[in-house]
């Protein structure tokens with residue numbers, strides 16, 4: 488469902504050919520050669536959603552005004568796995584700073600060939616009939632970062648079933664490409680580079696090919712085991728070197744790290760699903776990412792161990808230990 492729509496545009500044309508009556512803005516009546524533009528809503532400007540430096544309350548986006556002491560926590564990238572409405576855009580974490588959230592900078596739809604033919608034939612056509620692609624930019628609302636992220640994907644013009652203040656129709660967007668890629672997981676700084684690289688590739692293909700993304704997560708498991716010293720090859724009875732199956736490698740690792748090995752096995756199964764069928768969804772891949780993140784944290788995130796050590800030191804000293812300086 489479309490959450491909301493922005494008020495539109497003067498000089499509408501009325502269409503009654505589809506058995507109902509509604510108005511299209513003049514921008515929706517582009518000639519077949521003008522297939523790209525902003526159709527169902529007023530175009531967003533290139534003005535940054537966040538000004539540089541400290542913001543006056545009135546300069547803040549609406550969601551930030553309710554939180555005077557800072558930005559709300561960014562949402563998980565899973566929020567992008569849906570048809571999105573510009574007026575109800577999920578504020579997911581910036582891939583560059585990880586601190587700010589991404590807001591809409593500009594989005595522009597392009598009608599596909601069947602939609603362009605419909606427009607050429609009937610002059611105007613309407614919501615639920617026009618489809619195509621879009622491209623645009625999102626901007627990080629952390630002023631010290633200010634990253635611009637390029638997005639692209641599928642576009643539709645639909646009837647607004649949400650807040651009537653945005654008009655009777657509008658655009659919705661399905662993300663298929665994001666650059667820089669959104670981070671699938673927050674990795675500890677000690678994460679090995681080869682594991683990190685596999686996860687970055689998984690992140691970059693997630694929106695367009697969940698199956699490929701799951702395969703790269705599986706590759707991340709292979710890399711992790713290699714870094715942990717688990718052998719990749721064995722010599723068979725014919726004296727030839729043979730690649731060791733991932734199951735066997737995980738089983739070897741399980742002798743010393745049984746719990747982590749179990750989580751790695753789950754990621755392997757999801758990766759196998761990706762290799763054998765094309766029905767794997769983005770959400771299922773993100774479940775695999777969460778499981779792999781837990782395994783990596785168990786092996787490389789020392790935050791909990793450091794905290795325990797601080798607690799021990801405080802209790803031993805019956806107060807905060809004296810600083811050496």
Ligand SMILES: [Zn+2]
Pocket residue numbers: 581582583584585586587588627628629632633634
């Ligand atoms: Zn940022």
